[in-house]
Amino acid sequence: MLVQVKGLTKTFGGLTAVNSVDFEIEKGKVTAIIGPNGAGKSTFFNLISGFHQPSSGSVMFDSTDITSLKAHQIAKLGIARTFQTTHLFEQSTVLDNVLIGHRLRTSSGLFDAIFRTSRLKREEKESLEKAHEVLEFVGLTNLADKHVSEISQEEMKRTAFALALATDPTIVFLDEPAAGVNPEETDGLAELIKKMVSKGITVCLIEHKMQMIMNLADKIMVLNYGQKIAEGTPEEIKKNPAVIEAYLGGEAVAQAY
Numbered sequence: 001m002l003v004q005v006k007g008l009t010k011t012f013g014g015l016t017a018v019n020s021v022d023f024e025i026e027k028g029k030v031t032a033i034i035g036p037n038g039a040g041k042s043t044f045f046n047l048i049s050g051f052h053q054p055s056s057g058s059v060m061f062d063s064t065d066i067t068s069l070k071a072h073q074i075a076k077l078g079i080a081r082t083f084q085t086t087h088l089f090e091q092s093t094v095l096d097n098v099l100i101g102h103r104l105r106t107s108s109g110l111f112d113a114i115f116r117t118s119r120l121k122r123e124e125k126e127s128l129e130k131a132h133e134v135l136e137f138v139g140l141t142n143l144a145d146k147h148v149s150e151i152s153q154e155e156m157k158r159t160a161f162a163l164a165l166a167t168d169p170t171i172v173f174l175d176e177p178a179a180g181v182n183p184e185e186t187d188g189l190a191e192l193i194k195k196m197v198s199k200g201i202t203v204c205l206i207e208h209k210m211q212m213i214m215n216l217a218d219k220i221m222v223l224n225y226g227q228k229i230a231e232g233t234p235e236e237i238k239k240n241p242a243v244i245e246a247y248l249g250g251e252a253v254a255q256a257y
């Protein structure tokens with residue numbers, strides 16, 4: 001298993017946002033996390049990627065215990081995540097946004113910056129090449145010099161993917177990759193996710209668009225009130241009584257289908 005989560009728990013004051021979750025992600029597969037609003041999905045992502053410290057439990061990545069590592073240390077190990085598109089710098093170009101993502105992986109320090117060492121120059125060149133490569137991969141070469149404020153929501157989603165890919169990740173965590181885009185664009189983003197998997201990248205995503213998930217995921221975990229209530233293939237999840245119960249009453253299913 002690429003990622004192994006055991007007994008993962010996060011409390012905020014009196015609220016248990018993630019409650020004793022055991023979970024595994026297999027290399028090379030697409031794993032989805034679904035659940036009603038407030039179920040703990042984003043918190044779960046934040047725990048794995050080091051943006052929150054767990055209250056208890058453990059996270060193993062490729063046999064390394066990453067439970068107590070900080071976000072930047074986890075990113076260096078090959079775990080990338082996307083954020084909502086609001087995290088992009090609107091007044092910078094698409095290319096510059098991606099370059100910033102790539103700096104994470106390079107190691108020049110203040111000394112290099114001041115004296116413009118050959119290492120810095122080499123790294124700048126590599127960053128630029130990498131940024132162009134990932135922009136081509138996500139289909140945004142033509143928009144590299146546009147400001148983020150000028151591009152569509154779907155193009156912002158692709159930019160967020162490019163940012164994650166610029167760090168050469170083993171696994172990417174995608175937070176609602178298709179939120180706010182139309183059905184045709186959703187299909188395009190699903191294709192892009194498949195293309196990432198075909199290049200050997202493992203994908204874990206949170207998404208409310210059920211049809212997309214059902215077509216894309218090898219495995220689905222369902223969270224409800226911080227607890228894992230089901231796990232299985234899309235076929236198994238569709239038939240699971242606990243899942244149907246959690247979603248009925250809510251509007252999520254009606255909206256998704």
Ligand SMILES: Nc1ncnc2c1ncn2[C@@H]1O[C@H](COP(=O)(O)OP(=O)(O)OP(=O)(O)O)[C@@H](O)[C@H]1O
Binds near residue numbers: 016035040042043044
């Ligand atoms: N930093 C925080 N401080 C306090 N409570 C938080 C914090 N982050 C999340 N929560 C609470 O934890 C619970 C789970 O939230 P979370 O955002 O993880 O759910 P979610 O499943 O991602 O929801 P959505 O689908 O709406 O994004 C919610 O009740 C939320 O209010």
